[in-house]
Amino acid sequence: MALVVQKYGGSSVQNAERIKRVAERIVASRKAGDDVVAVVSAMGDSTDELLDLAAQVSPLPQPRELDMLLTAGERISMALLAMAINNLGYEARSYTGSQAGVITTSVHGKARIIDVTPGRIRSAVDEGAVAIVAGFQGVAQDTKDITTLGRGGSDTTAVALAAALHADVCEIYTDVDGVFTADPRIVADARRLERVTYEEMLELAACGAKVLNLRSVEYARRERMPIHVRSSYSNKPGTIVSGSMEDTDMEQALITGVAHDRSEAKITVLAVPDEPGAAAAIFNTVADAEINIDMIVQNVSTKGTGKTDISFTLPKDDGPTAMAALQRIQAKTGFDGLLYDDHIGKVSLVGAGMRSHPGVAASFFASIGAAGVNIELISTSEIRVSVVTRDTDLDAAVAAVHNAFDLGGEEEAVVYAGTGR
Amino acid sequence: MALVVQKYGGSSVQNAERIKRVAERIVASRKAGDDVVAVVSAMGDSTDELLDLAAQVSPLPQPRELDMLLTAGERISMALLAMAINNLGYEARSYTGSQAGVITTSVHGKARIIDVTPGRIRSAVDEGAVAIVAGFQGVAQDTKDITTLGRGGSDTTAVALAAALHADVCEIYTDVDGVFTADPRIVADARRLERVTYEEMLELAACGAKVLNLRSVEYARRERMPIHVRSSYSNKPGTIVSGSMEDTDMEQALITGVAHDRSEAKITVLAVPDEPGAAAAIFNTVADAEINIDMIVQNVSTKGTGKTDISFTLPKDDGPTAMAALQRIQAKTGFDGLLYDDHIGKVSLVGAGMRSHPGVAASFFASIGAAGVNIELISTSEIRVSVVTRDTDLDAAVAAVHNAFDLGGEEEAVVYAGTGR
Numbered sequence: 104m105a106l107v108v109q110k111y112g113g114s115s116v117q118n119a120e121r122i123k124r125v126a127e128r129i130v131a132s133r134k135a136g137d138d139v140v141a142v143v144s145a146m147g148d149s150t151d152e153l154l155d156l157a158a159q160v161s162p163l164p165q166p167r168e169l170d171m172l173l174t175a176g177e178r179i180s181m182a183l184l185a186m187a188i189n190n191l192g193y194e195a196r197s198y199t200g201s202q203a204g205v206i207t208t209s210v211h212g213k214a215r216i217i218d219v220t221p222g223r224i225r226s227a228v229d230e231g232a233v234a235i236v237a238g239f240q241g242v243a244q245d246t247k248d249i250t251t252l253g254r255g256g257s258d259t260t261a262v263a264l265a266a267a268l269h270a271d272v273c274e275i276y277t278d279v280d281g282v283f284t285a286d287p288r289i290v291a292d293a294r295r296l297e298r299v300t301y302e303e304m305l306e307l308a309a310c311g312a313k314v315l316n317l318r319s320v321e322y323a324r325r326e327r328m329p330i331h332v333r334s335s336y337s338n339k340p341g342t343i344v345s346g347s348m349e350d351t352d353m354e355q356a357l358i359t360g361v362a363h364d365r366s367e368a369k370i371t372v373l374a375v376p377d378e379p380g381a382a383a384a385i386f387n388t389v390a391d392a393e394i395n396i397d398m399i400v401q402n403v404s405t406k407g408t409g410k411t412d413i414s415f416t417l418p419k420d421d422g423p424t425a426m427a428a429l430q431r432i433q434a435k436t437g438f439d440g441l442l443y444d445d446h447i448g449k450v451s452l453v454g455a456g457m458r459s460h461p462g463v464a465a466s467f468f469a470s471i472g473a474a475g476v477n478i479e480l481i482s483t484s485e486i487r488v489s490v491v492t493r494d495t496d497l498d499a500a501v502a503a504v505h506n507a508f509d510l511g512g513e514e515e516a517v518v519y520a521g522t523g524r
Numbered sequence: 525m526a527l528v529v530q531k532y533g534g535s536s537v538q539n540a541e542r543i544k545r546v547a548e549r550i551v552a553s554r555k556a557g558d559d560v561v562a563v564v565s566a567m568g569d570s571t572d573e574l575l576d577l578a579a580q581v582s583p584l585p586q587p588r589e590l591d592m593l594l595t596a597g598e599r600i601s602m603a604l605l606a607m608a609i610n611n612l613g614y615e616a617r618s619y620t621g622s623q624a625g626v627i628t629t630s631v632h633g634k635a636r637i638i639d640v641t642p643g644r645i646r647s648a649v650d651e652g653a654v655a656i657v658a659g660f661q662g663v664a665q666d667t668k669d670i671t672t673l674g675r676g677g678s679d680t681t682a683v684a685l686a687a688a689l690h691a692d693v694c695e696i697y698t699d700v701d702g703v704f705t706a707d708p709r710i711v712a713d714a715r716r717l718e719r720v721t722y723e724e725m726l727e728l729a730a731c732g733a734k735v736l737n738l739r740s741v742e743y744a745r746r747e748r749m750p751i752h753v754r755s756s757y758s759n760k761p762g763t764i765v766s767g768s769m770e771d772t773d774m775e776q777a778l779i780t781g782v783a784h785d786r787s788e789a790k791i792t793v794l795a796v797p798d799e800p801g802a803a804a805a806i807f808n809t810v811a812d813a814e815i816n817i818d819m820i821v822q823n824v825s826t827k828g829t830g831k832t833d834i835s836f837t838l839p840k841d842d843g844p845t846a847m848a849a850l851q852r853i854q855a856k857t858g859f860d861g862l863l864y865d866d867h868i869g870k871v872s873l874v875g876a877g878m879r880s881h882p883g884v885a886a887s888f889f890a891s892i893g894a895a896g897v898n899i900e901l902i903s904t905s906e907i908r909v910s911v912v913t914r915d916t917d918l919d920a921a922v923a924a925v926h927n928a929f930d931l932g933g934e935e936e937a938v939v940y941a942g943t944g945r
Contacts, residue, residue: 119577119580119581122581123581126581153600156540156600156604157603157604157607159540160540160543160544160547160604160605160607160608160611161607161608161610161611162611163611164607164610165606165607165610167617168603168604168606168607168610168616168617168618169603169607171599171602171603171606171618172599172600172603172604172607174599175596175597175599175600175603176596178592178593178595178596178599179574179577179593179596181592182578182589182590182592182593182596183577183578183581183589183593184581185586185589185592186578186581186582186585186586186589186590186593187581187582189582189585189586189589190581190582190583190584190585195589196588196589197589197592202668223668247623247644
């Protein structure tokens with residue numbers, strides 16, 4: 104008998120009919136002899152509806168109150184799921200993040216999990232009940248206020264809870280059949296990966312693969328908790344995320360897959376004085392605004408001018424904040440101006456075998472060039488190479504790279520509705 | 525500077541526009557120098573929408589999960605109200621029943637408040653913030669599960685919190701201008717009462733006056749907490765509920781008002797053996813089903829038969845349960861059968877002066893008779909007399925009694941939308 108933590112996203116519980124299907128799936132696990140703890144997101148569009156209400160009463164809602172408001176979403180879905188399971192003759196009890204012992208920092212809207220003390224969940228499971236836990240939320244250690252973990256937070260809740268409960272596996276149910284060599288919406292013959300290492304999954308998630316949230320993979324890697332990515336619409340085998348590159352044998356594929364990302368924008372700071380401290384002033388300013396930047400390119404100083412352009416990419420959501428912060432330091436730092444470009448896309452090739460095959464990056468650039476797509480920025484890591492293109496060229500670039508590295512398969516990839524939080 | 529607890533029902537916060545108006549009212553109290561704790565119900569129809577969702581996943585939802593589900597309603601309204609107040613430049617923080625220290629029994633759906641430990645609310649007020657508290661909900665002392673207090677529970681939350689905080693007054697905002705001598709929807713010249721005693725208000729509430737929940741008045745009486753009933757749509761003076769009959773002077777009006785109730789049904793048990801224990805068996809059965817009965821009439825034993833009919837009234841909602849329970853004891857108790865009648869109405873005349881004026885009851889019966897309305901059951905207390913009529917005769921009976929006792933006034937009564945929980 105195994106202890107399984109299952110996570111169901113917003114699209115999996117978007118209405119009563121879907122909730123009843125999730126209940127059947129959980130009961131099937133119970134019948135198979137497993138103990139189940141289920142982590143749920145808010146129903147489908149309910150988060151957007153709550154945000155819309157908030158906008159109607161205040162242009163700039165307090166983060167504390169926004170968290171109080173949004174956590175009503177999981178409260179509704181988890182109570183309904185518990186009712187649906189009870190209705191099938193199995194006992195189920197729902198718990199808020201706070202009741203489940205999810206202790207966080209007090210940064211509303213993007214709190215981080217400090218500790219998980221799942222005493223009540225353990226008791227419920229020991230008493231034979233299915234425990235349903237609200238994803239995405241917790242309680243701040245210092246203020247005792249309710250917090251949310253930010254986008255993808257339910258994945259992190261599931262992994263953290265699985266680790267704290269010493270579960271055998273954390274199953275993440277989503278709207279695709281697993282992790283693919285590319286987004287099946289763009290590449291028709293994208294192939295499902297049976298198994299990927301934490302490192303590969305981290306790079307894929309960081310590069311825009313939406314199937315798993317980056318923080319949840321970091322958490323799973325740290326705690327050595329296996330993640331099983333599965334579809335909530337089918338019984339297909341899915342993808343196991345486990346093991347590190349060090350453990351994998353020589354037969355592992357050179358390349359894992361192609362990821363893409365449309366969520367970033369590019370800021371170019373024009374004619375920055377080419378002197379010590381100028382770049383630091385710029386990046387300190389962005390960091391002080393709590394914005395994570397991704398790729399950075401500093402051009403060679405234009406001859407004789409003593410000035411250089413600096414470009415970097417960042418989440419589109421943070422664009423206005425970053426622009427405002429940089430405008431405030433323009434006079435002091437002495438740059439000429441700022442350009443904002445939100446029509447970019449990023450294509451990344453990820454593979455553990457890449458580090459021992461230096462030719463991979465060259466083939467990657469060549470395949471993009473052959474597709475007639477211009478490369479604007481480049482960045483690399485040990486097991487990844489990424490480029491920025493026009494957003495309109497993104498699909499063509501993804502398909503070209505996928506084809507060039509012969510990543511396709513025969514298995515049909517099924518794509519369902521959008522993912523939740 | 526006073527500490528004021530204000531309670532706003534579901535219709536007062538039914539949409540963003542109304543929530544902003546409530547925020548303005550609270551800010552006006554703050555500007556006038558008062559500290560404010562506001563208790564809110566769920567927005568308008570949101571409770572019914574949640575109940576509808578529950579019905580879609582389970583025909584008989586667990587009370588624990590139903591409480592978890594329904595408490596999402598206040599979570600939404602209170603967070604929005606806090607945002608709206610913050611947006612007006614005053615600090616506000618929302619708290620769940622559990623966070624506000626509302627400790628209850630563990631009877632889901634109709635928990636009773638055991639204790640209120642409002643440490644966080646006191647701190648928020650001391651720090652200059654408006655505290656917004658979810659009405660209708662608490663946390664069970666033993667199980668630590670979330671509970672709800674049942675219909676009208678938000679009134680009780682407000683009074684209990686006001687008492688625990690030693691507030692100066694508990695203001696209940698509703699959709700009428702106060703407590704009236706009769707329902708202004710039925711009696712056009714119904715007069716607003718400036719002040720009523722706890723005892724009078726208890727009788728009015730018990731007899732169907734919906735402006736205040738019975739349990740909240742009981743709580744207020746026990747704690748000697750003055751209640752100020754006011755309209756959330758106007759700035760009219762409303763009604764003060766305070767003081768007991770012992771304190772009132774001789775000039776007090778003989779009659780307080782006329783209440784009516786359409787929420788009851790009548791069960792008649794036919795041909796009950798007229799012997800010791802038969803009636804007890806019937807009422808024990810009903811009590812064991814946790815049903816509160818109201819009026820009871822046992823007819824004189826029909827000569828020679830040794831059998832008698834027993835009629836009693838009870839809430840319509842409990843009708844099916846009571847009938848089923850009684851059917852199960854029919855054979856053993858030996859009565860002939862059961863009649864169920866849900867087309868009854870109750871008219872009550874309430875007044876502290878009544879106990880020293882025995883002629884009042886006679887005039888009451890006479891006025892109803894003169895209106896051509898048949899009286900089916902009668903019950904009396906020290907300060908009240910009630911009769912049951914056909915439901916179709918109820919409005920005529922209320923108007924006739926109100927007129928006979930000359931209770932009308934000149935002030936125009938304004939009636940707004942339906943009340944919340």
